[in-house]
Structure formats: C-alpha cells, structure tokens
Amino acid sequence: MEKFSDMINNMPNQIDLEKAKGIQATIQFSISGEGGGEWGVTVDDGKVVVEPGQMAKPQLIVKASANDALKLMHGELNPVGAFMSGKVKIIGDMGLAMKLFNLLK
Numbered sequence: 001m002e003k004f005s006d007m008i009n010n011m012p013n014q015i016d017l018e019k020a021k022g023i024q025a026t027i028q029f030s031i032s033g034e035g036g037g038e039w040g041v042t043v044d045d046g047k048v049v050v051e052p053g054q055m056a057k058p059q060l061i062v063k064a065s066a067n068d069a070l071k072l073m074h075g076e077l078n079p080v081g082a083f084m085s086g087k088v089k090i091i092g093d094m095g096l097a098m099k100l101f102n103l104l105k
Contacts, residue, residue: 003035004066007073011041012048014073015103021046023103025096028058033066043100060092060100073104 007014008029025043040055041048064072068087071077079101082088090097 002070004031004069005035005037007070008039008041009050011050015043015048017046017048019103020048023099025060025100026055026058027096027100028055028061029069030061030063031066031069032064036066036069043103058092060090060096062097063089063091072101075104 008031020043022045023043024045025041027041027043029039029041031037031039037052038054040051040053040058042051062069064082064087068077068082072079072082072088077087079088079098083090
C-alpha cells in the first residue's frame with residue numbers, strides 16, 4: 001500500500017508546474033497515523049520543494065490522517081467535504097488551500 005511519505009516526497013512530479021507559476025506558498029503537512037509525519041512544502045513560482053520537518057511560519061497548515069490525506073491527494077475525497085466533516089483540518093489561508101488542490105494533476 002502506498003504511504004503518504006512516498007507520495008509527498010514525489011509531490012513535485014504530481015503538480016502541474018504551469019499552473020503553479022505565479023503562486024508563492026508555504027504549507028505545513030501535519031499527518032497522523034501510519035506513514036505520517038511532518039513535511040514543509042514550498043511553492044515558488046512554478047517550483048515545488050518538499051522538506052521533512054516543521055516550517056517556521058507556514059501560510060497554511062493541513063492536518064489529516066495519512067489515509068485521508070492520501071485519498072485527498074488522489075482525488076478520492078472531496079476537499080470541501082473533508083474539511084466540513086472534520087477529516088481534514090486547514091489552518092490559515094483557505095483561498096490558498098483551494099488553489100493548491102487545483103494544482104494536483
């Protein structure tokens with residue numbers, strides 16, 4: 001079974017870099033459960049960098065279980081529904097969160 005850690009480390013290959021042009025963002029993924037952990041993702045005008053660990057001041061924090069986070073990234077879980085039901089917690093810029101979901105291929 002795929003682990004969230006494998007997926008997030010491969011994130012730069014899963015994002016439509018053309019759509020990411022002009023976007024500046026720092027996102028902290030705080031993932032619980034098996035394959036979970038802490039990752040910081042920086043989107044900088046079409047370039048995406050993933051680093052393990054905590055970021056100093058992310059614009060956005062995404063908290064979820066590893067299972068729900070995987071479903072979300074694969075488009076099997078509706079981002080709005082997951083947020084409304086409490087499966088995914090988003091702290092920070094909601095507009096940025098919606099923009100980022102649109103970057104996934």
